[in-house]
Amino acid sequence: MEVGMTRPIRLLIVDDEQRLVETLSKRLTARGLYVEGVHSGPEALAVIQARPFDVALLDVRMPGMDGIAVLREAKKLQPLLQVIMLSGNASINAAVEGMRLGALEYLLKPANLDDVLAKIEEAFKKKRLEEEHLASQRQAGG
Amino acid sequence: MYLHSRVYAKMVAMIKIERSSRGALSPEAGAGRRARWAGTASHGRAATPPPGRRLRRTVLALLLVPPACLLLSALALLTWGPGGSLAFLIPVIAALAVWAALAWPLAARIRRELTALARQRDAFYEELLRLSRAASLGEVASSIAHDLNNPLAIMREEAGWIQDLMRGGDLQGAHTQAEIANALKQIDIQIERSREITQRLLQWGRDSAPQTESVDVNLLLNKTLYLLESELQAAGVRVVKELSPGLAQVRGGAPELRQVFLNLMKNALDAMRGQGGTMTLATRPERGGVRIEIRDTGPGIPAAAIEHIFEPFFTTKAANEGTGLGLPISRWIVEKVGGTLGVESREGAGASFHVTLPAGETLPDTGSGGR
Structure with a gap:
């Protein structure tokens, strides 16, 4: 992707539908992203704790720990991580809760890959801006 | 609702x-x-x-x-x-x-x-x-739409992946051929999965037709459970079945009794949502009829609430989650055919709802079924 310029976008896909993660990873990797996929909330948090990501695609409804709970914890681990929620149904409650907790977008399944990609790029831009902003603040402060 | x-x-x-x-x-x-x-x-x-x-x-x-x-x-x-x-x-x-x-x-x-x-x-x-049957049809439809969107999402990505490969040019390579074959097979798997989901909705419609006079409780419990399967899984609820084989058929209409089971299972599910737990479905013969127990390992019902839970519009759930109608309707349905519906619960120790239903051979009495 041209957006990144210096490095590819680091994307984490979290969905209990294993095949969806697999194929989505292949398609997005083919588009120049660095993609990792996991199938549950605890796995996602372990990976987020281990390495930095720019954007996460996060399924709302998963067995055990749901997407909202993952979002809450993920934001503590990586405050700059941009999260795009992905859901099978238009639950207003989940969408509102997700936004309140700092998710950037709320997409409905089955989403069009071009739309998903556009949101990912948008999220990445936002993250870069926030990083630059933080860096300049730090410089001004130091 | x-x-x-x-x-x-x-x-x-x-x-x-x-x-x-x-x-x-x-x-x-x-x-x-x-x-x-x-x-x-x-x-x-x-x-x-x-x-x-x-x-x-x-x-x-x-x-x-x-x-x-x-x-x-x-x-x-x-x-x-x-x-x-x-x-x-x-x-x-x-x-x-x-x-x-x-x-x-x-x-x-x-x-x-x-x-x-x-x-x-x-x-x-x-x-x-x-009214509540119409409401639960809405809920079932919403749940089924959700379940259907997952296979749809997979099919869309598989089809997209085939398109990606075609755009890539080299269609003759063994690797590409294998990828395409695999994607097509996956699409077929997801179509089969979708068919099973729509089958559930069709089954719901069929079971709503009036009016069977006697019901196989174990079969009806399993069918009702099927409707909630993905929701239970998403909530982290394990299901344990202790169903006695060879039970007598019970008196009552399948759509009405399904409503009772659905209400009780949904209550169990709601009680354990977020924290997970175990829902136990148990049946056994009792006094010529059948006793059904639906137990959960949720937080239990507070002592102050337990005497009110069968009153219409009494609910401990949030405003947009419960109408306080499930239990009073369930009790009415069960008592109309000469059965009973009760509950045992201690705070912190889950809840157990039990239904007794008389066997279906005898003629239903014409009593109007007050409490």
Whole structure:
């Protein structure tokens, strides 16, 4: 992707539908992203704790720990991580809760890959801006 | 539940009727309710008092007669003095005769009023059942739409992946061929999965057709469970089945009993949502019929709430999650066929709802099924 310029976008896909993660990873990797996929909330948090990501695609409804709970914890681990929620149904409650907790977008399944990609790029831009902003603040402060 | 606001308004109007009929014979209800009825009457439209009020008047009249008789005899005794002629008995006998003459029509009237109350109550619950069935159809449809969107999302990505490969040019390579074959196979798998999901919706429609007179409880429990499967899984709820084989068929209509099971399972699910747990479905023969238990390992029902949970519109759930109708409707359905619905729960130790249903061979009685 041209957006990144210096490095590819680091994307984490979290969905209990294993095949969806697999194929989505292949398609997005083919588009120049660095993609990792996991199938549950605890796995996602372990990976987020281990390495930095720019954007996460996060399924709302998963067995055990749901997407909202993952979002809450993920934001503590990586405050700059941009999260795009992905859901099978238009639950207003989940969408509102997700936004309140700092998710950037709320997409409905089955989403069009071009739309998903556009949101990912948008999220990445936002993250870069926030990083630059933080860096300049730090410089001004130091 | 997805309830239209007009439907909700109608339910609220009905609950008022229900409350007035329920309060009819309970003494503590009298004092509190009188003021409200007085208020209703002053609107000018309540020309005839509600049946509950008429019934209380009748009972009051009946109860006043014996003290009146006693009073008359006491007066007679005082008038004639002890040791006098037996003439003092005349007013007593007269009073008793009057009372007997009054009691017969009054008793008949009480019977009539009670029947009217029972009928009104049945109409109330019939209507509630109709409304709640429509609401749960909405819920089932929403849940099924959600389940369907996952295979759809996978199919879209598989088709997209094939397109990606085609755009890549090299279609003859063994790797590309294998990828395409794999994607097509996956699409077929997801179509089969979708078909099973739509089958559930079709099954729901089929089971809603009236009116089987006897029901295989184990089969119906399994079918109902199927509707909630993905929701239970998403909530982290494990299901344990302790179903006795070879149970008698029970009395009742499949759509109505399914509504009961669905309500009880949904309550168990809601109690454990977020924290996970175990839902146990148990059946066993009991006194010629069947006993069904639906247990959860949720937080249990607070002691203060447990005596109210079968009252319409009482709910411990959040405003947009529960209407407080599931349990009262369930109890009504079960009692209508001569069964019982009860609960045991301690705070912090889960809840266990038990349903008993009589076997289906005997003819259903025509009783109107009050509490």
